[in-house]
Amino acid sequence: MEMNQIIFILFAAIIVVFSILTVTSRRILRAAVSLLFVLVSTAGLYFMLNFAFLAAVQLALYAGGIVVLIIFSILLTSHISQKMEAVDLKKSVFSALAVILGMILTITTILQFSFQATTAAAAEINMEVIGKAMLSYEVDGFVLPFELISVLLLAAMVAAIIIAKKGSPVSDAPNPDKP
Amino acid sequence: MNILSLLVLIPLLTIAGILFLKDTQKTRLVSAIGMGIQLIVAAVLVFMYLSERKAGNTDEMLFVRSYEWFKSLNIYYTVGVDGISVAMIALTSIVVIAGIFASWQVENLTREFFISLILLSSGVFGFFISLDLFTMFLFYEVAVIPMYLLIGIWGSGPKEYSAMKLTLMLMGGSALLLVGILGIYFNSAPGGGELSFNILEISKIQIPIEAQRFFFPLTFVGFGVLGALFPFHTWSPDGHASAPTAVSMLHAGVLMKLGGYGAFRVAMFLMPEAADEMAWIFIILTSVSVVYGAFGAIVQKDLKYINAYSSVSHCGLVLFAILMMNKTAMTGAILQMISHGLMTALFFALIGMIYGRTHTRLIHEMGGLMKVIPFLGVVYVIAGLASLGLPGLSGFVAEMTIFFGAFEHTDPFHRIATLVAVSSIVITAVYILRVVGTLLLGPIKNDHFNHLEDATWFERISTITLVVAVAAIGVAPYWLSTMIGDSMLPIVNKLLTANPF
């Protein structure tokens, strides 16, 4: 067994274990920390796949940004020590059943399918290539999605601010449906 | 500009005009003027039509214009008229103008009321001039949908219930109808070639009999729902009872005629073989409904219910006559549509006016009104006499034409059905006289009625217009009957290919 395989298995194990912890832990803060581990390991996988830039982005944005955001909101909405109530048994059994069936379905499909290995030479991926491709409007250019994403981000920012703003007229308007 | 398209355009322009107005008074005036112009255009159309025919133009349809609308499905905006549609258009324009004057006193949301009313009438006009099934269906929906608003907003009593019932039942009908129309469309070129929505083109080919067997009942029942075909008539009593005056007038007077007109122009004309095969079912249903509606009307207590059941009876006669599939009976059917349209509109107008004064529609609460409101009373009696088929008024002409046409069949089935239908004239007399006797004659039951005012000028215009039309047809039916009968020939010839009895 080669080194990279061992590393992969390690990462995979971390991802699987902490994923499960993320969704099952009854302490929400622990779940968030588990998520952090998952995200970091994912970044490791990206490195293994030779996507160094993306791995960096993953670490910075996900692990650094989103998880922090999540932890903040956890702190805003619950006590650190708060233990969540246990999951409804029926619900968890049905969900687990569906999920396991889905997993079996997906994995068997993956295993049955023979992916054709490619002989094409791997493209050079460095910051220059990525930056140019992102701003290129030629074939293989990504300026359109890039611009869309930027607009989306802007909109999301504005939306987040407006929604979260305290005492906004929308949220405080009396609700006629409620008795 | 084609004169036919003008008939659709004028109502739309009137609506546009109303949109810019704020003043109630001006809204009424603009509506009346717009629909007055419409009446004039309709009169001009009648005149043009007759002179064209006199000049020897023997085309099936006159003033045909066709504009491409949706190429890939061969949908065209195709308009054209024959004597039947001309007659129906004339009827509609008369009823609409009477309806406008009858709703002179609508106070609540006047602008919106008139807009809906005129939109409805625009749909009706469009329906009568269309030669393209799709366009026809479109206008049909345009005519039906404002009804919901008109009843739901300006109605009385359980108006939401009635409006919902009416709309749902009619929509159910249109669903069947849409299937039927699409069925016709996809069978319009059995030998290959371009599919078509055009009635005239489809009438030249023969739709495969298997397809006809399936789509004829759908189409016929689809239109039949609007034409109050038993047992799909129950929207009518509730709907009429809740609807405001002008809406009842337009609905019973004109909209229900779309059903009859469509049933024969689309269902019978395009699918004669299936019509011939299945006629017996519908003949039974309609002859039942003729008598049944009349019996139902006898014991009703509410004026509008009486009239609604009476409409079931009279409209049943229309469909009955259409199914007889010969020239005389079908001419009678059209005459009956016109006659019923006029007199029922008159009835509803009067009921609205009486209700506006007495604030009740229950006949046993009223009595002796002839003394206090003689004008309305006399007109009511005239309408009643027209309805029970008094010679000299339109109902007689129509009914007799139907009976004689139906009697042309020599087999016992048709003759017995005819006799059943004929017997309705007695039952009609019973309920009409019962209403007239209770409502107008006898001593005045309520002191409060002593101070009622007789008709105002706009009510007079509304009712006199209708009375004149009813009497004119009744006294001199020859030209109208001939105009309709001549236009009936191509249709009858097509039917004869199916039924060379």
Added chain:
Amino acid sequence: MTTDFGYALLIPLIPLLMFLLLGLAGNQLKARLSGLLGTIGLGVVFVLSYYTAYKYFFATEKIAGAFSKITAFDMVWLRFSDSLHINMGILLDPISVMMLVVISTVSFMVHIYSLGYMKGEVGFERFYAFLSLFSFSMLGLVLANNIFQMYIFWELVGVSSFLLIGFYYQRPTAVLASKKAFIVTRFADLGFLIGILLLSFNTGTFDFSILCDPQGAAIATGSGAAFLGLSVMTWSLIFVFMGGAGKSAMFPLHIWLPDAMEGPTPVSALIHAATMVVAGVYLVARLFPVYIISAPDALVVVAYIGAFSSIFAAVIACTQTDIKRVLAYSTMSQIGLMMVGLGVSGYGGHEGLGYMASMFHLFTHAMFKALLFLGAGAIIHAVHSNHMTEMGGLRKYLPITHITFLIACLTIAGIPPFSAFFSKDEILVAAWHHDKLIFAVEYIVAGLTAFYMFRLYFNIFWGKETHYHHTPHEAPAVMTIPLIFLAFLSVFSGFIPFSKLVTTDGIPFEGHIDWSLALPSVFIGLVGIIIAMVMYKKETSLPDKVAATFKHGYKWAFNKFYMDEVYMFVTKKIIFAYISTPVAWFDRHIVDGSMNGISRLTNAFSFRIREFQSGQLQKYGFVFISGVLLLTFLMVYLWN
């Protein structure tokens, strides 16, 4: 020829114009003026009708010895199919000209009379408008040149009768009576219409001149397939007769006639005595060639219904106390007699004696019955009551009315030389030769008629002295002049040589009085009068004793043999309670219920499936995921 009588169009048109004028502008005119206008209009018609009669009978050449049928006017009114079309036309032949005279005379007299009788009534101009409408319709009816035109005017006559009976529309009994009259005759008209449908499709024409031509094709082709043992032609003619029976108040469709007396008395005189009620007789007479040639069975029906009605009505008339009702039943009885005349007639020459006699009786009856009604009107006008129990000894107060009434009573009793003696006698002769049973019935009826008429006469003008609130006074001249004129006609119209004018085939024949039958009939008439005189001239207890003797019979007759109750049962119980109410219920609950049921079903279904819309995000998610998985499974493993 036709142009000669072109003016005849004016005869129905003038009353129509008067109707429109008075109907539309009547309330703007002064009541008096509108009455006068109507009367003048009718006066013109009166003159024109007499002129026409003169011209037709005496100044127009006969063709082959027969009076010709003249179509003075004809236009297509409505076209059904290529062969069938309704025309509006004017046909002049002996019976229509005779009817013109009858109608215009009586109508004119009634118009004049009403000027006095209806004076000061509310709706005076309306009354005249309706009278004009009636005159128009009735004239149109008799002048009709085809059966459908006749039907049209038949209906119009019915409606004018309805309007006039209900003239006092605030009186509930009048409203009920008018309704009853209209609906009963409407029901009869249904038969008429079915008869027309059958007849016209068998013969292919509406036109009288083709239909009634004895040698014509219509009659020959008509007698076709049989149904229930009778030919279609017979059925159709029986149905047509049903219409006639309704208008002419033959049993069992007579119930409207007594109630129709709720109308103003001049109306009863005009419509329910002299003109409209004989329309049925006229109808049968008009179609007489068809009846006699293609459906003699139908004529038997006519004869027996006529005979039964006449005796039935005569019995009831003996017990009634309302003078107008007595007259009404008398009318019914006399019309039955006319029907008998037609029913027992043959065709051509002296064979057609019954037909001629029937028409003759129609003529004389119109005069004396109108006179009786107008006289009754004058009496009611004077004492303000309809009941003979509240009258008595009026001969001193109302001398002219008394004399004219007496003349009329003598006429109807068949005492020579008054007119009805001649006409009634001829009918009896015809019946004698045709059917002895019918003759016997009519012979009894003759006696009964004399009895009840004189019972009426003695009760009113003799009998006990009654105390009146105000002293009765003789009617004004506008009312007495028509009485005198009609009395004059009643006396002398018997001398008109009817057999030279009105015959089945238009060829005159010599009529003579068969004294061997006439004398017995005069005798029984006299017997009736004498019995009435004994019983009612002085106030005695005799009538009560007689009534007590025939207690049950009297009670039945007094209650009109409970015919009204039977009808009420049929209408109220059967039609209202057992047909209409269930139909209405069925419609509301079953038909509409199933429609509402569909909507309720949809609603219930929606309520069930709305549980899916729980607002629980995770449930949605679960369903969504399961669905996606299922679809994936299907797509990957099954559809490939």
Added chain:
Amino acid sequence: MNNGIPLQYFLILASIMFFVGIYGFLTRRNLIGILMSVELILNSVNINFLAFNRYLYPDRLEGLFFSLFIIAVAAAEAAVAIAIIINIYRRFSTVNVEHVNEMRF
């Protein structure tokens, strides 16, 4: 770095992660928990994109870019979602998803 590791491994890993995320999405009551599950799902998708890119089309950049964009979208989503969660918390004083059922019929 990835030689010796078949593509399938990545895919299997991604699908396990994906379904674990789904499980969390279906069972978590806490809205933030749900949000975290969604992050897991997004991550698994990213892994798929990149693995396919590397193994099947190493000469192209689509996988990379789509992952990049997904991360951006995830960031935006997280921001908005958290804003919403905080708002819900203010309004209902809870972040339990079962209590937030205003949208029920």
